[in-house]
Amino acid sequence: MNDKQDNSRGVQPQGAPSGNANPVATGLVTMVIRGGCKVRSGGQTLDCVVRNASKPDSWQSIAVGDEVEFSKAGGGACVLKSVRPRRNALSKTDPEHPGSERAIAANIDLAVLVVSMAEPPLKVRLIDRFLVAARVGGVKPVLCVNKIDLLSDDDSSPELAEVRSYEDLGVPIILCSTVTGRGIDRLAAIMRGKRSVLVGQSGVGKTSLINSINKGLRLPTAPLRRDGSKGRFTTSHTALVEPEPSMEIIDTPGLKDFGVREMRAEELQEYFPDFRVPATKCAYADCTHTSEPDCGVKLAVRDELIRRSRYESYLKLLGATAGEAVGSPRRGDKSRGSSRRADEVDEGPFKCAKCGTYVVPEDAGTEHRNHCPNCLYSLHLDNKPGDRAAYCGGLMEPIAVWVRHGGEWALIHRCQECGALSSNRTAADDNEIMLLSVAVRPLASPPFPLERLNDLRRRDG
Ligand code: GDP
Ligand code: ZN
Numbered sequence: 001m002n003d004k005q006d007n008s009r010g011v012q013p014q015g016a017p018s019g020n021a022n023p024v025a026t027g028l029v030t031m032v033i034r035g036g037c038k039v040r041s042g043g044q045t046l047d048c049v050v051r052n053a054s055k056p057d058s059w060q061s062i063a064v065g066d067e068v069e070f071s072k073a074g075g076g077a078c079v080l081k082s083v084r085p086r087r088n089a090l091s092k093t094d095p096e097h098p099g100s101e102r103a104i105a106a107n108i109d110l111a112v113l114v115v116s117m118a119e120p121p122l123k124v125r126l127i128d129r130f131l132v133a134a135r136v137g138g139v140k141p142v143l144c145v146n147k148i149d150l151l152s153d154d155d156s157s158p159e160l161a162e163v164r165s166y167e168d169l170g171v172p173i174i175l176c177s178t179v180t181g182r183g184i185d186r187l188a189a190i191m192r193g194k195r196s197v198l199v200g201q202s203g204v205g206k207t208s209l210i211n212s213i214n215k216g217l218r219l220p221t222a223p224l225r226r227d228g229s230k231g232r233f234t235t236s237h238t239a240l241v242e243p244e245p246s247m248e249i250i251d252t253p254g255l256k257d258f259g260v261r262e263m264r265a266e267e268l269q270e271y272f273p274d275f276r277v278p279a280t281k282c283a284y285a286d287c288t289h290t291s292e293p294d295c296g297v298k299l300a301v302r303d304e305l306i307r308r309s310r311y312e313s314y315l316k317l318l319g320a321t322a323g324e325a326v327g328s329p330r331r332g333d334k335s336r337g338s339s340r341r342a343d344e345v346d347e348g349p350f351k352c353a354k355c356g357t358y359v360v361p362e363d364a365g366t367e368h369r370n371h372c373p374n375c376l377y378s379l380h381l382d383n384k385p386g387d388r389a390a391y392c393g394g395l396m397e398p399i400a401v402w403v404r405h406g407g408e409w410a411l412i413h414r415c416q417e418c419g420a421l422s423s424n425r426t427a428a429d430d431n432e433i434m435l436l437s438v439a440v441r442p443l444a445s446p447p448f449p450l451e452r453l454n455d456l457r458r459r460d461g
Pocket of ligand 1: 254
């Protein structure tokens with residue numbers, strides 16, 4: 001574009017003088033394309049270009065649903081002038097620039113996350129991230145569970161129960177199938193008279209749902225590639241469609257994940273309303289529900305009042321900044337605190353938080369010691385063995401012995417704070433009496449009288 005004006009975003013802020021005699025019109029962005037967008041105005045759809053289109057930022061900051069002002073230049077070309085302030089937006093972080101957010105859609109009444117129970121499998125983490133993004137953006141969320149025909153008839157699968165539990169958070173759930181037609185009327189009813197955005201993984205059936213609302217539309221859909229290859233996305237652009245005159249739906253390409261900007265615990269907790277009541281029992285008013293003792297949220301997770309996957313989503317969203325916020329050392333951080341810490345376990349001697357035994361890992365047992373050889377208690381420091389990525393830090397009680405393949409013994413530990421389970425190989429210097437007492441514990445309270453074994457033996461000869 002031959003343009004002398006220096007406007008780095010290409011689009012002038014609202015209210016800036018247009019600076020030429022061309023009349024300014026307003027319209028609604030229905031699709032963002034390279035270097036510009038399609039704008040609906042006065043019953044027509046026009047292609048608008050932005051100034052400085054060579055800078056991707058100039059057009060990538062526009063979102064479908066934006067209200068814009070543009071001028072009609074000579075030869076029928078339209079040039080974008082400004083984007084009006086947004087009422088709200090559903091945004092996600094840009095995978096190439098994780099620090100910055102990009103609006104998926106703007107000025108919307110509903111954000112509908114479409115998930116499927118199978119093909120592709122359900123990703124609960126995506127639901128939690130979507131709900132945070134919707135609440136951050138000020139958009140009402142809805143959960144649409146599609147391909148319900150792939151489940152058994154009675155809706156009793158545990159996965160479905162997990163999805164349905166989001167109803168307790170006030171999120172409407174609609175079970176749908178574009179094959180049987182179930183739920184399509186309800187979905188249409190909830191979107192009628194509104195502008196909604198449909199988001200979700202590729203292949204969950206977003207486009208099929210729109211086609212089911214208006215069978216005449218026949219937008220292209222794609223069979224899921226079962227070989228794991230990515231294939232071509234049928235919906236390559238975010239675009240606004242109108243299956244009915246009073247129903248605007250913004251269809252989006254498949255999401256792999258829903259990037260949410262990093263937040264500090266205080267802000268993030270606002271978006272986890274299910275933590276609010278349990279958090280009143282936290283010992284510290286500013287509890288981050290990570291490494292603090294006497295945390296009501298961790299107790300509620302242990303007692304299954306908060307689903308573990310919700311808590312894990314919270315921890316994941318808290319991300320690296322949480323480690324700094326709560327002073328919890330990451331792997332490789334050699335700092336020593338007075339509290340029980342990850343690096344005290346496998347990087348040097350440590351004092352057992354349960355029985356006070358001073359443990360020197362190099363002396364005996366295995367190199368990677370996870371529990372005290374005296375009382376066999378451990379600490380909840382790992383999410384996966386050795387990753388030192390758990391925020392909990394709770395005491396883990398030895399609850400059972402698991403005889404692994406080859407006859408090797410492993411201890412099963414259960415976190416007393418959050419209820420997480422883990423298995424840890426036993427070591428040569430483990431207290432044998434303690435080990436045996438854990439191993440035989442079920443025999444102390446059998447679910448049937450042990451004498452019955454004698455009767456059975458006598459009977460069988
Ligand atoms: P999108 O990427 O989310 O827009 O998904 P599509 O609408 O392109 O659908 C992906 C595939 O899933 C297609 O093969 C559809 O026929 C199929 N599909 C869509 N809805 C359903 C449904 O309710 N049940 C079943 N079994 N398959 C569906
Ligand atoms: Zn807490």
